[in-house]
Amino acid sequence: MSFNDNLLIVIxxxxxxxxxxxxxxxxxxxxxxxxxxxxxxxxxxxxxxxxSAAWVATNVDGPAGVVLPLAxxxxxxxxxxxAAIHAFLTITLRVNQIISGLALTIFAxxxxxxxxxxxxxxxxQAPIVNQFNRLDVLGLADMPLLGPILFHQTxxxxxxxxxxxxxxxxxxxxxxxxxxxxxGESPQTADSVGISVxxxxxxxxxxxxxxxxxxxxxxxxxxxxxxxxxxxxGQGWIALALVIFGFxxxxxxxxxxxxxxxxxxxxxxLQARGVGISLAVLSALPYAMTIIVLVLVSxxxxxxxxxxxxxxxxxxxxxxx
Amino acid sequence: MTSNGLAGAATAIAVAAxxxxxxxxGVIANQDVNFDVRVGEVHAxxxxxxxxxxxxxxxxxxxxxxxxxxxxxxxxSVEFDTPxxxxxxxxxMVHQHFRLVPTFTVAENIALGAKLPSERHIPxxxxxxxxxxxxxxxxxxxxxxxxxxxxxSVGEQQRVEILKVLYRDAKVxxxxxxxxxxxxxxxxxxxxxxxxxxDQGRSVIFISHKLGEVMSISDRVTVLREGxxxxxxxxxxxxxQDLAQLMVGRTIERVxxxxxxxxxxxxxxxxxxxxxxxxxxGLQALNDVSLHVRRGEILGVAxxxxxxxxxxxxxxxxxxxxxxxxxxxxxxxxxxxxxRHPIHLGVAYVPQDRLGTGLAGDLSIEENLxxxxxxxRPVSGGPFLRTSVIRSEAVALMDRFDVRAPSPQTPTRQLSxxxxxxxxxxxxxxxxxxxxxxxxxxxxxxxxxVATVHGLxxxxxxxxxxxxxxxxxxxxxRALADRVAVIYEGSIMAVLDAQDATIERLGLLMGGSRDAGxxx
Numbered sequence: 001m002s003f004n005d006n007l008l009i010v011i012x013x014x015x016x017x018x019x020x021x022x023x024x025x026x027x028x029x030x031x032x033x034x035x036x037x038x039x040x041x042x043x044x045x046x047x048x049x050x051x052s053a054a055w056v057a058t059n060v061d062g063p064a065g066v067v068l069p070l071a072x073x074x075x076x077x078x079x080x081x082x083a084a085i086h087a088f089l090t091i092t093l094r095v096n097q098i099i100s101g102l103a104l105t106i107f108a109x110x111x112x113x114x115x116x117x118x119x120x121x122x123x124x125q126a127p128i129v130n131q132f133n134r135l136d137v138l139g140l141a142d143m144p145l146l147g148p149i150l151f152h153q154t155x156x157x158x159x160x161x162x163x164x165x166x167x168x169x170x171x172x173x174x175x176x177x178x179x180x181x182x183x184g185e186s187p188q189t190a191d192s193v194g195i196s197v198x199x200x201x202x203x204x205x206x207x208x209x210x211x212x213x214x215x216x217x218x219x220x221x222x223x224x225x226x227x228x229x230x231x232x233x234g235q236g237w238i239a240l241a242l243v244i245f246g247f248x249x250x251x252x253x254x255x256x257x258x259x260x261x262x263x264x265x266x267x268x269x270l271q272a273r274g275v276g277i278s279l280a281v282l283s284a285l286p287y288a289m290t291i292i293v294l295v296l297v298s299x300x301x302x303x304x305x306x307x308x309x310x311x312x313x314x315x316x317x318x319x320x321x
Numbered sequence: 322m323t324s325n326g327l328a329g330a331a332t333a334i335a336v337a338a339x340x341x342x343x344x345x346x347g348v349i350a351n352q353d354v355n356f357d358v359r360v361g362e363v364h365a366x367x368x369x370x371x372x373x374x375x376x377x378x379x380x381x382x383x384x385x386x387x388x389x390x391x392x393x394x395x396x397x398s399v400e401f402d403t404p405x406x407x408x409x410x411x412x413x414m415v416h417q418h419f420r421l422v423p424t425f426t427v428a429e430n431i432a433l434g435a436k437l438p439s440e441r442h443i444p445x446x447x448x449x450x451x452x453x454x455x456x457x458x459x460x461x462x463x464x465x466x467x468x469x470x471x472x473x474s475v476g477e478q479q480r481v482e483i484l485k486v487l488y489r490d491a492k493v494x495x496x497x498x499x500x501x502x503x504x505x506x507x508x509x510x511x512x513x514x515x516x517x518x519x520d521q522g523r524s525v526i527f528i529s530h531k532l533g534e535v536m537s538i539s540d541r542v543t544v545l546r547e548g549x550x551x552x553x554x555x556x557x558x559x560x561x562q563d564l565a566q567l568m569v570g571r572t573i574e575r576v577x578x579x580x581x582x583x584x585x586x587x588x589x590x591x592x593x594x595x596x597x598x599x600x601x602x603g604l605q606a607l608n609d610v611s612l613h614v615r616r617g618e619i620l621g622v623a624x625x626x627x628x629x630x631x632x633x634x635x636x637x638x639x640x641x642x643x644x645x646x647x648x649x650x651x652x653x654x655x656x657x658x659x660x661r662h663p664i665h666l667g668v669a670y671v672p673q674d675r676l677g678t679g680l681a682g683d684l685s686i687e688e689n690l691x692x693x694x695x696x697x698r699p700v701s702g703g704p705f706l707r708t709s710v711i712r713s714e715a716v717a718l719m720d721r722f723d724v725r726a727p728s729p730q731t732p733t734r735q736l737s738x739x740x741x742x743x744x745x746x747x748x749x750x751x752x753x754x755x756x757x758x759x760x761x762x763x764x765x766x767x768x769x770x771v772a773t774v775h776g777l778x779x780x781x782x783x784x785x786x787x788x789x790x791x792x793x794x795x796x797x798x799r800a801l802a803d804r805v806a807v808i809y810e811g812s813i814m815a816v817l818d819a820q821d822a823t824i825e826r827l828g829l830l831m832g833g834s835r836d837a838g839x840x841x
Binding site for chain 1: 382383384404405416422424432433434435436442443444
């Protein structure tokens with residue numbers, strides 16, 4: 001048994017592997033919520049992304065280098081379209097954001113459009129051939145300690161890291177990021193200095209949706225990796241909790257995502273080692289944790305200190321006389 | 322008036338409106354408005370609430386498009402599709418309700434908006450902070466660019482708003498009721514700032530309905546009435562009385578100062594002893610406040626908004642918990658935090674937020690009128706409401722309190738501000754209260770409604786009701802109150818008899834200076 005088979009290292013490595021879709025989904029939701037739009041449709045958008053990616057990966061012939069980017073693109077477009085519906089309803093028609101988001105998840109979710117599409121496309125018969133495999137980056141995968149954790153992940157993980165860095169820079173260092181935050185904090189202020197509130201909201205809700213699509217593709221192209229109805233198993237809801245857990249900051253959210261990723265992977269890992277804890281209990285851990293986090297942060301005093309965008313959930317309308 | 326150095330340029334027109342009209346469904350907000358603002362002048366837009374001042378400024382800043390007419394900036398015809406167009410044309414707005422992001426720093430707030438040619442693509446906050454400091458020094462408006470906006474006082478926030486506009490190099494600044502949130506001393510400082518801006522070749526459009534400040538600050542005045550521009554006059558050629566008449570369209574009677582005829586030894590109906598309470602943010606908002614109101618007396622509470630007035634009236638209405646102190650109404654203690662208890666003790670409450678806290682906007686007038694007595698006969702019998710009684714009482718009250726509405730079933734939301742306040746007063750006074758707690762009774766009302774409301778208050782006092790009148794309008798407080806208490810940062814600075822309560826003295830006390838309040 002080599003050093004890298006140490007239980008903690010295995011858990012750390014799989015925490016990142018299982019946490020990766022959470023990073024994408026929560027990062028997308030951070031962007032949307034920073035603009036003031038809460039989108040409870042994450043789970044639905046992830047499933048749309050997962051099914052579209054699975055279709056491309058099953059039906060397009062070609063080398064992985066062509067098929068996989070196409071599959072990701074399809075996932076982003078499908079989920080982005082779902083987000084666009086939410087954006088239209090909540091920004092243009094000023095529908096209640098909670099209701100619209102829930103409707104999106106029900107419409108696109110496990111018993112909805114995504115399983116219907118999978119059904120008529122005959123997906124889920126066999127594992128997908130073209131999938132995102134773990135890489136051996138710079139030949140360092142066997143390096144003690146850091147090798148399995150940092151250098152033996154899929155391309156999706158490295159993509160998520162660059163997006164987290166990019167999003168942090170965008171939010172806190174660029175003019176557009178400043179404008180985005182002002183739209184989420186005080187749309188009246190943004191409007192009065194000529195920033196397009198609707199424009200920023202549409203863009204970031206849809207961009208956030210495309211990230212959720214990639215999150216879905218993580219399941220159908222890497223984690224599972226085939227189609228199964230409802231294969232995201234509620235991780236979209238965990239992503240929503242992670243946004244709050246991370247104080248609407250990409251860097252803190254990343255830490256939270258890997259914490260939840262560790263909990264998600266605990267079941268398989270411990271079972272493989274023959275540890276005698278019920279699998280049911282272990283699988284329930286991330287969801288129980290979600291409930292605990294939400295209860296803790298939902299107290300009004302916590303909410304005040306958390307730094308939620310002040311206009312989150314509120315439609316913006318120029319005051320009429 | 323205009324400074325000598327710019328006398329030659331003073332005839333140049335900075336911005337002008339020609340025949341501007343704007344209609345909303347059912348309302349004509351602006352109709353054929355004409356006016357021009359010269360380079361280097363303070364130009365006042367004077368008008369009552371609803372005269373179209375706000376609509377006009379929204380047109381000037383690109384929020385609305387006029388239905389007819391056009392604007393000219395520096396002699397060239399312009400069309401604004403978005404606020405950004407107006408900003409690019411050099412027109413900046415300082416809103417009455419500040420447009421600032423409270424969680425951002427001063428510099429971040431100022432940097433919001435399109436990139437200036439002199440700025441980098443990736444904004445450098447250090448650079449922006451330095452430029453803000455420079456600008457602040459040049460116009461003598463000290464403010465720390467690194468502090469967060471929520472930490473600033475209202476006066477400082479206003480400076481940030483002005484700096485924000487100056488940073489974009491606006492040539493024309495529109496100030497919407499800028500003194501409404503300031504103490505008299507801060508207002509004087511602001512007047513100096515405006516003067517230094519016009520001396521440096523900018524123009525200021527000063528929107529106000531207060532005659533006094535329009536007379537003292539502006540060079541010329543354009544009067545708006547019912548959406549139309551009535552005319553433009555030089556301030557030096559006019560008087561308060563002339564302007565008032567232009568603004569209202571008829572001569573107005575000023576409320577007469579009442580002769581104090583309440584014996585100083587009259588029985589006390591409301592006794593407040595040492596109450597303290599926290600505000601919404603959990604910080605102490607009231608600090609050991611003691612006041613008493615006698616039968617038939619009006620006690621004014623003056624102060625700049627946000628110094629604990631809201632918390633005070635909410636405690637008295639049983640809507641906010643107090644951390645210490647006692648309240649008694651005619652000797653009976655009021656010790657529970659419960660909105661129904663003070664009603665039983667005879668405390669009537671007219672809040673500042675009339676349609677939010679005072680009335681249910683979607684309910685009809687008659688339903689609102691019974692909100693405090695629907696539990697008892699004759700309005701209800703057992704579990705049922707008696708609609709015929711409700712209807713006839715409503716008709717009688719609307720008649721007595723001069724509520725003008727199509728019918729008792731009209732939703733209160735559809736009424737004008739004056740009628741909303743009359744419905745509220747009708748409900749509260751019909752319960753035959755011993756004490757009336759009333760906040761900003763005439764804020765946002767037109768001159769006619771103000772006179773009616775003031776009349777009703779004096780009538781109530783004559784009938785023996787003790788009135789606690791909270792108002793930011795010093796003229797109102799001085800006109801109505803027998804005694805005036807000044808509240809500052811949650812403490813009562815002094816209680817003055819009406820004849821001692823001069824504007825100067827009240828102004829100093831409102832700014833937190835205790836020296837002025839030696840006599841209490």
